[in-house]
Amino acid sequence: MKNFNEIEFEKAFGTANQLAKSNFPEIVFAGRSNVGKSSLINKICNRKNLARVSATPGKTITINFYKAKGFRLVDIPGYGYAKAAKMEQIRWRNLINGYFGMHRNIHFLFLLIDIRHPPSNEDIIMVDMLNALAIPFTFVLTKIDKTAKTKMAAQVNYVISFFNLKKTIKHIPFSAITGQGTNEIKSTINEVLKQ
Numbered sequence: 001m002k003n004f005n006e007i008e009f010e011k012a013f014g015t016a017n018q019l020a021k022s023n024f025p026e027i028v029f030a031g032r033s034n035v036g037k038s039s040l041i042n043k044i045c046n047r048k049n050l051a052r053v054s055a056t057p058g059k060t061i062t063i064n065f066y067k068a069k070g071f072r073l074v075d076i077p078g079y080g081y082a083k084a085a086k087m088e089q090i091r092w093r094n095l096i097n098g099y100f101g102m103h104r105n106i107h108f109l110f111l112l113i114d115i116r117h118p119p120s121n122e123d124i125i126m127v128d129m130l131n132a133l134a135i136p137f138t139f140v141l142t143k144i145d146k147t148a149k150t151k152m153a154a155q156v157n158y159v160i161s162f163f164n165l166k167k168t169i170k171h172i173p174f175s176a177i178t179g180q181g182t183n184e185i186k187s188t189i190n191e192v193l194k195q
Contacts, residue, residue: 002071002189002190002193003068004045005046005047007067008066009065009067010065010067011065012063012064012065013062013065013095014061015091016095016097016098016102019063019098022106024071025070025072025107025193026072026105026106027071027072027073027109028076028108029073029074029075029076030110031078031079031111031113031123031140031142032114032123033077034078035078035113035142036112036114036176037112038051038052039176040142040176042176044185051066051075063075063095063099071189076096076099079092079122079126100133100135107193107195108189108192110137110185111138112139112140112141113139113140113159115141115142115143115144115152115159116143116146118159118162119162119163124163136192138170138171138172139160139170140174140185141159141174142174142175144173144174144181145175145176145178172185
């Protein structure tokens with residue numbers, strides 16, 4: 001079992017040509033802006049401020065690397081923030097395309113989706129890209145604590161069936177408030193790194 005409490009922030013990169021060599025397995029976290037990636041990373045590492053959490057969408061504009069013993073967590077900038085300047089959107093696109101186009105040692109990706117909202121066009125594009133690149137992934141359905149329990153099952157079914165992948169892709173309901181899903185995410189990482 002990996003010790004997630006030992007994970008430390010390593011470095012942030014704002015452009016693809018700055019990216020360091022991929023010499024360890026990488027576990028990637030992706031999703032729309034303000035979907036809760038930083039909160040999730042803090043929760044699985046049992047830290048409050050390892051990853052910076054912002055209430056303002058579009059604040060994470062770098063790819064952030066977190067180093068652990070024998071692997072790295074990678075937080076890529078959130079997509080779909082419409083108010084970002086056009087040049088910033090282009091820079092983001094080049095950064096993400098550069099990262100995924102570098103033949104990096106990506107072992108797994110967690111695709112975060114806010115359970116309260118329908119998946120976006122960007123979510124669909126991300127799923128298509130992951131399938132095209134044969135990158136294994138699972139959905140993490142965030143902010144379940146903000147959804148009424150009576151509606152949650154229907155929301156989970158809707159989001160998963162939206163992609164027509166219900167039987168082949170695992171999904172993990174997650175709350176940064178209650179911690180639901182934290183152990184399942186850590187177990188998934190441990191299983192992936194054993195392979």
